[in-house]
Amino acid sequence: MKTMYTDTHTHLFLKNFADDVPAVIKRAEEQQIELMIIPAIDMASCEEVMKLCRDYTGVYGAVGVHPHDCKDFSGKDLQQLAELAQSPKIVAIGEIGLDYFYDFTPKNKQIESFREQLDLALKLDLPVIIHNRDSDDDMMEIMRSYAGSGLRAQFHCFGGSSALLEELVAMHHYISFTGNITFRKLDSIRELSLSVPLSQLLLETDSPFMTPVPHRGKRNEPAYIPLIAETHAQLRGLTKEEIGQVTTFNAFKFFGIQKTAGLTYTYKLGHALYINVSNRCNADCIFCARKENPVLHGYNLGMAKSEEPDATVYINEIKDPRQYSEIVFCGYGEPTIRWETIREVAVWVKANGGNTRINTNGHGNIINKRNIAPEMDGIIDSISISLNSHDKSQYAKLMRLPESYYDEMLDFAQKCKPYVKDVVLSVVDYPEVDITASKAVADSIGVHFRVRGYF
Ligand code: SF4
Ligand SMILES: [Zn+2]
Ligand SMILES: [Zn+2]
Structure with a gap:
């Protein structure tokens, strides 16, 4: 069986990658990262995501506006997201959500834009990629209000409470952890990760941020996914190749990408x-x-x-x-x-x-x-x-x-x-x-x- 990994969350359009995207993608491919998903954060980055999707076969994208950047989110933007999402390489609406840690956008406006984009995803039958920081209560209230609607969500860079995790897992949403799972001091995150059934786990770097050990302090990139897989593997008594294979299959399924991990004999x-x-x-x-x-x-x-x-x-x-x-x-x-x-x-x-x-x-x-x-x-x-x-x-x-x-x-x-x-x-x-x-x-x-x- 061939090893395969997926990075479901990398922001390759950010200026940290301005000089070397081709080299970054090449290094990722050398590590068997066969699928990379780039979530946009604002309307300008949506265009850049589209371009990267056109340039690289293994790259897919998500369009959406991040809670940091939704101060001026308008009906016109929503319409434009709907149009961009028609591209077969746009496989999700994201990243969207709530962030009460930084106060870049008033809470009411964050909630309003978040809900509008969730509704758009439902209308287009696309999954969503959710960012949630210090906003567990409002997030849970919103997710409960969508229960039974068919909404499919990935909670990226999970750092919420175990109660939140439990409820999201029961709602069949998907969860991913970043390099944070490798940080020496974060035993709580490692423990939390074990509450996620293997069938709902995804891998992500959130690069250029959240660089895993031993590269902390440097720029993160998709080629480091096996380090994150290795930590999951140790926690679950599996190999990193097994984690890679299973989470890649999960990603194909979650994002509805018409490529299968192949028949398993x-x-x-x-x-x-x-x-x-x-x-x-x-x-x-x-x-x-x-x-x-x-x-x-x-x-x-x-x-x-x-x-x-x-x-x-x-x-x-x-x-x-x-x-x-x-x-x-x-x-x-x-x-x-x-x-x-x-x-x-x-x-x-x-x-x-x-x-x-x-x-x-x-x-x-x-x-x-x-x-x-x-x-x-x-x-x-x-x-x-x-x-x-x-x-x-x-x-x-x-x-x-x-x-x-x-x-x-x-x-x-x-x-x-x-x-x-x-x-x-x-x-x-x-x-x-x-x-x-x-x-x-x-x-x-x-x-x-x-x-x-x-x-
Ligand atoms: S494989 Fe057959 S026996 Fe096993 S659970 Fe399914 S239907 Fe039942
Ligand atoms: Zn995020
Ligand atoms: Zn992100």
């Missing part, structure tokens, strides 16, 4: 390598976003049947299975639909010293019309079966399948026991799930039990 999470086996499934769980939004941990796992690769493609990407704690067959679908392919890969993984696991809904025997458990002997080390519920009728309702599938799933778990070392029934820690009763089900058939975290 395998992806690393923690120390394990996950195999995207299939996006197909025999079930139709009511909570499953497999069809509309097959994104898991920020990876796009959408894959048509015709795109499903054969075993050699997976084997080529695994290379040496010993470098991973385990090779996990899953995908956003039911992997045993492609049991033959799994078997081929698993045989190779075991022959090359690796460990294997399948994450399944436990319907493998129905799907394959035979008992596949004995075929797992010696090639599958662990199998994790979704129990979903301790209650048969709730299970059937959740998965939109006949109740008999519940017994089939438990029967499958038992049939696996002689052949697979570690058989696990797992549930997700949704509030609706009765953990004690679910564990009792696992105990009753003598298999392990695990509660999986939910992002």
